[in-house]
Amino acid sequence: MGRAPCCDKASVKKGPWSPEEDAKLKAYIEEHGTGGNWIALPQKIGLKRCGKSCRLRWLNYLRPNIKHGDFTEEEEHIICSLYISIGSRWSIIAAQLPGRTDNDIKNYWNTKLKKKLLGKRAPSRRSRATTHQDPYQLSTAAAAGGDMCSTSSVNNNNNAMATQALSASALERIQLHMRLQQGLYGAFGGAAATPQQWPKLETLLTSKQLQLPATEPVDAVATTVTVQQPPHHHVIDDHHSLAAGREAVEAEQLGSTSTGGGAYSMPCSFERPNKLVGFSSPSSAAATEAEVAASGLTVNGGYGGAGGFGTHHDEIYDFLYKYGSVGAGAHGGHIPASLPELQCPDSAAAIIGADEKFSTWTADASCDYGQLQGNHISGNLHDYALGGYDQ
DNA sequence: AAAGCGCACAACCGCACGATA
């Protein structure tokens, strides 16, 4: 049985708000506040609108000090840094930008900033509706289907396609991160010849350019946590095992180095600050931990992702934490300068479109990936970032 | 001139979570 609708959809007005409606809502809230009940509010003031619609209208357009358009370079920097770090948590990103709404930022990102930074065109809705499936559709389908990637098999076409499609989202952030780190495209008007170091999240935090929620202890940034894989949707046996991951982290902690071509340890193998985990509900995290323990899959590393920033974002964050700029990491927080140009894997190209470049990570790259060198990082990262996670 | 297309923005939808009875 589904959930009861929040309002009688037959009797509420939909579509654009009229000036009269705006005036009614604004006047009432300015005088009485919301009363803590958006659902009841429209009846009180005689609006034939859904309470949720009223809330949205107020938050996005009517409340004081709302800014629209004209995003500054500084704001773009913050949006990008946070997007790389935490993904599409627009409300959190919006909290760092006074006067901006999550909806505004989301729209700005989707329509302008993403294209500006990645040089890719979002597929039009028309083409999406009438042509072959693209990564965006597949992501949606996967999310709606819930378990398109839920089995351990990634060999059938559907799952392979879904996994590839999901990688577009995951790898997009990594690619964005790298491009910005390397100043490849002179984003924001910067000269490509003088690579611009993208500000580390920590830098933004310490310089007070960003403010984490007040509930988040400052020292959480340096705190590591024991986290766990989600109890379901694992694709682990194609390349590695959780045990291998555990062994790898133990080896890493002992200061030993793994051999090239050996079991790679990217998943489940490194510490990460819990600043993101801190947004999770302790109860839900505990529940997940208990479930994992019951399933016998408990390991060091990885992340349950119950609440907080979600599994998908956390995996990317974990990767960037070790190899990117969101943490000290094994490479001092910097992507190796010799990282090769990123190309779209053939299989993904068929879906994404040959003119779009997506990240892949090749074994023959000359860059130093430390213990990852010599491994087929492409497949591993790909599966790592996406395998079995139901984002 | 008209149709098609791309784009930006506003709004809606459904889900997840927390609070509370």
Added chain:
DNA sequence: TTATCGTGCGGTTGTGCGCTT
């Protein structure tokens, strides 16, 4: 402990405008 409800969020869709063909 469980069911219900309100809220918040992220993804998606609707719509109008301007440009191109």
